[in-house]
Amino acid sequence: MIHFNKNTVKAIRAWLKKHHFHSLVMMEKEMAYDPTIDTIVIPSIYDSYCDEWFMRFLRSHGLIGDFDGITLSILHELGHAKTVKNFTEDEWADCAIEKQILDLMALSDEEYINAYWTVENEYVANIWAIEFANKHPKLVQELEDMIASTLVEM
Numbered sequence: 001m002i003h004f005n006k007n008t009v010k011a012i013r014a015w016l017k018k019h020h021f022h023s024l025v026m027m028e029k030e031m032a033y034d035p036t037i038d039t040i041v042i043p044s045i046y047d048s049y050c051d052e053w054f055m056r057f058l059r060s061h062g063l064i065g066d067f068d069g070i071t072l073s074i075l076h077e078l079g080h081a082k083t084v085k086n087f088t089e090d091e092w093a094d095c096a097i098e099k100q101i102l103d104l105m106a107l108s109d110e111e112y113i114n115a116y117w118t119v120e121n122e123y124v125a126n127i128w129a130i131e132f133a134n135k136h137p138k139l140v141q142e143l144e145d146m147i148a149s150t151l152v153e154m
Contacts, residue, residue, distance in 0.1 A: 002046045002070065007150040009042065012074060015143045023081040031073050033080035033125075035092065040077040046070055053113045063130045065137045070151075071144040072129055079128030080121065087121060095121040 004027060012025045024039040032041040051069030058072060084092070098119045102112060116122055133140045 002048065002151050004042050004044055004046055005150060008147060011146040011150050012040070012042070012143070015146055016078075019139060021078060021081070023078060031077060033077045033084075035080070035084045038081055040074065040081065042074065042077075046073075050109070050113050053110055054117075057114065057117050058126060058130055061127065061130055062134065064134050065140060067133060067140055067144055068148075070147060071140060072133065074143070074147070075129035075132060075140065076122075076125050079125030079132070083121070083124045083128050086124065092121060095119050 006027075009025050009027055016023060016025065022038065023033075024037065026039055026041055027044050028041045030041065030043050031046070033039070034041060048069055054069055054072065055063075063072075087095070099116065099122075102115050102119075105112075105115075107115065117126060
């Protein structure tokens, strides 16, 4: 597990600002994107438990670079910010319902994660992250280095 802290938030904010992204960043319990306030939410404790499946999914959909799951998770949330306008409120709500249904199903962790990534707004955010990482690997490496300089392993 890795501990995010206020310096992590500041580093991500600085990177976003430097590269002309307008989303905010804050810390809460889970990695998420809040479209109502255009905010990327990072957890105070990042558990890389699902990173292997996440990376496998991203690579199977065209990811070329070798970046950390943490970095790509943040890019995924930024992908939500960049693609949310492609969804109506009803479509976004439908995606939330699909995720709630997945929560109720008796799936293994890996089955759940793989199904989660097929929910349309999650899939689109991942594709955005893949395309960004493939097109701008130096920017992604810069973000990764900035994040790494703030982390504390637990």
